[in-house]
Amino acid sequence: MLSSRIGILGGGQLGLMLLQAAVDWNLDIHVLDPDAEAPCRFIAPHFQQGSLQDFDTVYAFGKDLDIITIEIEKVNVDALEALEKLGKRVFPQPSVIRKIQDKRIQKQFFRDHFLPTADFILTETKADVALHLDFLPAFHKLGRDGYDGRGVQRISSGADLEKAFDAPGLLETAVPFEKEIAVIVGRNARGEMKTFPVVEMVFHPEHNLVDYLFAPALLDETVRLEAESIALRTAEAFGIVGVLAVEMFVRPGGEVLINEVAPRPHNSGHHTIRANATSQYEQHWRAILGLPLGSTEQFEPSAMVNLLGEDGHTGPAHYEGMESLLATAKVYPFLYGKATTRPFRKMGHVTILDQNTDDLKDKAEFVKKSIRVISQA
Amino acid sequence: MLSSRIGILGGGQLGLMLLQAAVDWNLDIHVLDPDAEAPCRFIAPHFQQGSLQDFDTVYAFGKDLDIITIEIEKVNVDALEALEKLGKRVFPQPSVIRKIQDKRIQKQFFRDHFLPTADFILTETKADVALHLDFLPAFHKLGRDGYDGRGVQRISSGADLEKAFDAPGLLETAVPFEKEIAVIVGRNARGEMKTFPVVEMVFHPEHNLVDYLFAPALLDETVRLEAESIALRTAEAFGIVGVLAVEMFVRPGGEVLINEVAPRPHNSGHHTIRANATSQYEQHWRAILGLPLGSTEQFEPSAMVNLLGEDGHTGPAHYEGMESLLATAKVYPFLYGKATTRPFRKMGHVTILDQNTDDLKDKAEFVKKSIRVISQA
Numbered sequence: 001m002l003s004s005r006i007g008i009l010g011g012g013q014l015g016l017m018l019l020q021a022a023v024d025w026n027l028d029i030h031v032l033d034p035d036a037e038a039p040c041r042f043i044a045p046h047f048q049q050g051s052l053q054d055f056d057t058v059y060a061f062g063k064d065l066d067i068i069t070i071e072i073e074k075v076n077v078d079a080l081e082a083l084e085k086l087g088k089r090v091f092p093q094p095s096v097i098r099k100i101q102d103k104r105i106q107k108q109f110f111r112d113h114f115l116p117t118a119d120f121i122l123t124e125t126k127a128d129v130a131l132h133l134d135f136l137p138a139f140h141k142l143g144r145d146g147y148d149g150r151g152v153q154r155i156s157s158g159a160d161l162e163k164a165f166d167a168p169g170l171l172e173t174a175v176p177f178e179k180e181i182a183v184i185v186g187r188n189a190r191g192e193m194k195t196f197p198v199v200e201m202v203f204h205p206e207h208n209l210v211d212y213l214f215a216p217a218l219l220d221e222t223v224r225l226e227a228e229s230i231a232l233r234t235a236e237a238f239g240i241v242g243v244l245a246v247e248m249f250v251r252p253g254g255e256v257l258i259n260e261v262a263p264r265p266h267n268s269g270h271h272t273i274r275a276n277a278t279s280q281y282e283q284h285w286r287a288i289l290g291l292p293l294g295s296t297e298q299f300e301p302s303a304m305v306n307l308l309g310e311d312g313h314t315g316p317a318h319y320e321g322m323e324s325l326l327a328t329a330k331v332y333p334f335l336y337g338k339a340t341t342r343p344f345r346k347m348g349h350v351t352i353l354d355q356n357t358d359d360l361k362d363k364a365e366f367v368k369k370s371i372r373v374i375s376q377a
Numbered sequence: 378m379l380s381s382r383i384g385i386l387g388g389g390q391l392g393l394m395l396l397q398a399a400v401d402w403n404l405d406i407h408v409l410d411p412d413a414e415a416p417c418r419f420i421a422p423h424f425q426q427g428s429l430q431d432f433d434t435v436y437a438f439g440k441d442l443d444i445i446t447i448e449i450e451k452v453n454v455d456a457l458e459a460l461e462k463l464g465k466r467v468f469p470q471p472s473v474i475r476k477i478q479d480k481r482i483q484k485q486f487f488r489d490h491f492l493p494t495a496d497f498i499l500t501e502t503k504a505d506v507a508l509h510l511d512f513l514p515a516f517h518k519l520g521r522d523g524y525d526g527r528g529v530q531r532i533s534s535g536a537d538l539e540k541a542f543d544a545p546g547l548l549e550t551a552v553p554f555e556k557e558i559a560v561i562v563g564r565n566a567r568g569e570m571k572t573f574p575v576v577e578m579v580f581h582p583e584h585n586l587v588d589y590l591f592a593p594a595l596l597d598e599t600v601r602l603e604a605e606s607i608a609l610r611t612a613e614a615f616g617i618v619g620v621l622a623v624e625m626f627v628r629p630g631g632e633v634l635i636n637e638v639a640p641r642p643h644n645s646g647h648h649t650i651r652a653n654a655t656s657q658y659e660q661h662w663r664a665i666l667g668l669p670l671g672s673t674e675q676f677e678p679s680a681m682v683n684l685l686g687e688d689g690h691t692g693p694a695h696y697e698g699m700e701s702l703l704a705t706a707k708v709y710p711f712l713y714g715k716a717t718t719r720p721f722r723k724m725g726h727v728t729i730l731d732q733n734t735d736d737l738k739d740k741a742e743f744v745k746k747s748i749r750v751i752s753q754a
Contacts, residue, residue: 002699002712004694015402019400019420020397020400020401023393023396023397023420024397024709024711024712025711025712026416026709026711026712026714028419039403042405042422042423043396043400043420044420045419045420046419056666081683153541175541181628277706277707277730283617286703291699291700291703292700292704293705294703294706295706297706297707299676299677300676319379322668323378323668323669326663326668326669326671327669329654329674330670330672330674332401333401333402334402335379335401335402336403337403353654372717
């Protein structure tokens with residue numbers, strides 16, 4: 001199984017960390033990405049430039065491989081289904097990617113499987129949204145192709161209607177919540193499942209990207225168990241083979257609702273490389289290669305800070321402040337090798353470990369102040 | 378500094394682990410190795426086949442790079458000195474490699490710097506050895522090119538004289554010892570130094586390779602401090618920039634003697650990838666890139682088992698028993714990706730972590746019994 005020819009659709013930072021983990025087992029990996037400058041370009045044993053959304057390109061890429069996986073959902077699922085019919089092992093399964101690719105199908109899937117999620121109404125056009133003023137305040141979400149905070153608009157009242165998308169979407173009740181959390185689950189073909197400890201995400205108020213993350217989340221035990229249980233039930237309902245990231249809200253009072261899921265390694269699991277006995281990336285390999293899952297034990301409390309391109313800076317990336325980070329014990333910058341920075345572009349992240357939770361938060365604040373991704377002067 | 382063009386002389390397993398660590402910082406790495414099938418061949422951003430011992434090849438490889446390092450000592454030091462004169466940063470420094478490359482110069486260096494080591498006599502020929510029967514029992518060591526147990530012969534008495542090398546070497550008193558230990562030291566150009574916790578090596582009685590390793594070593598506190606102090610003094614005496622592995626003997630009574638040193642990441646530090654806050658590979662990058670050294674804190678007791686090619690097996694490598702290893706928590710196989718196995722060839726290693734030292738030793742024994750590197754049936 002370790003000698004399989006493996007393909008990854010997507011050569012971004014998640015692919016890069018999958019490749020790094022794959023070095024341990026000397027896996028033979030082929031990467032497809034539309035960008036000749038993708039983060040994986042130098043490290044991938046085999047790198048091919050090409051569209052992830054073109055049937056012929058994806059099919060041609062996969063037809064001489066044994067196992068195909070993804071690091072991004074926006075891929076041609078028809079091609080993956082055709083590869084599956086050829087006898088290729090495609091994990092996560094195309095049927096799972098198809099359900100998750102479209103937020104409308106994803107939400108309906110939660111409802112159909114009694115997985116708790118905020119109430120919603122499917123909408124086809126902007127005019128449709130206007131018919132549901134009684135459902136506001138709500139979030140209007142694009143069915144397809146939204147990511148990283150794009151494709152979501154808050155519609156507080158009728159006055160915001162012009163912000164709604166004029167495309168198939170869903171209107172989701174704006175649920176007041178206390179915390180946003182995530183659980184990554186690994187599941188292999190035998191149905192073995194393991195959760196990583198719950199992480200807590202802190203969002204930046206302005207650009208709606210994860211600002212930093214703490215793991216394990218500080219939660220009541222009952223809430224923690226509920227979150228883990230929901231994550232396991234969700235992975236089981238999809239029958240996914242691979243890792244599944246389940247993002248959830250914790251409401252005042254402790255109710256836990258699913259926000260959305262991702263059928264791949266996730267931004268909320270980068271810290272597992274340093275903090276846990278098995279990283280989410282190694283767990284993904286284990287799951288899709290049909291191997292036993294690894295221990296998800298966490299050695300120390302951990303924080304993760306995203307390195308976003310500084311506002312007002314576009315051009316060749318320069319990392320200011322790396323040395324002071326590296327002078328601090330157990331602070332681990334990880335750079336994605338993207339040639340150019342743009343405002344709020346994900347350029348890297350920093351994992352931080354500390355036995356003491358207060359010291360951990362102090363270190364996270366220090367990291368946020370110390371490093372900036374700017375364009376070269 | 379992180380955008381430097383970096384070269385590694387040697388593309389074996391140590392180079393592979395250096396490359397894996399370098400992914401975090403997106404380092405631009407070029408690898409030179411004589412073997413087109415070297416472990417680094419697929420992962421290196423730039424891989425070039427060529428001799429490490431040919432002046433022109435090494436010089437041409439290094440002349441367009443900024444920083445040059447090694448993963449093996451057997452390289453053309455004249456070329457490295459010429460590159461240094463060109464203004465390249467070459468770490469470890471050529472002068473250090475030159476002293477360590479030849480065991481005779483290395484031993485004399487210890488003596489000159491009052492670094493404790495077993496008594497020795499330099500010899501030029503086999504006939505020379507016969508003049509020192511009163512010095513037996515002793516080990517006869519080749520000055521150059523011995524490695525992994527080769528280039529060393531035990532001469533117990535005059536009857537063993539035919540085993541002596543007919544080449545420049547040294548005769549070293551056979552010192553009875555209780556333990557063989559190693560300390561890896563990182564040292565950067567500012568003279569900052571950090572030691573990794575002492576490791577204890579257990580040798581296989583037959584083929585004289587490390588059988589397994591425990592870290593931290595179980596030692597009296599005074600012996601531990603003495604070992605760390607010797608390692609630091611040795612790194613300081615050489616003035617090395619990079620990591621230095623210092624192998625030592627502990628004699629009955631606690632005296633610590635240096636056996637030999639290696640000016641690069643070392644087999645006795647593989648476990649630091651999983652067990653320590655900073656791996657020896659990352660520490661090497663920090664040291665040679667002029668960055669602050671990382672914390673060497675160890676999270677849990679660790680063992681490391683070498684995966685050697687099974688006796689009687691030569692041919693395409695097959696790893697038998699991987700799945701049972703991977704089913705055990707905190708057991709981490711690392712395969713070097715060498716195409717063919719040979720008896721006792723280093724094909725990989727397994728790192729093992731456990732809070733409990735007894736359980737750790739049990740797991741190490743389990744690992745040794747569970748996995749075999751054989752040629753494909």
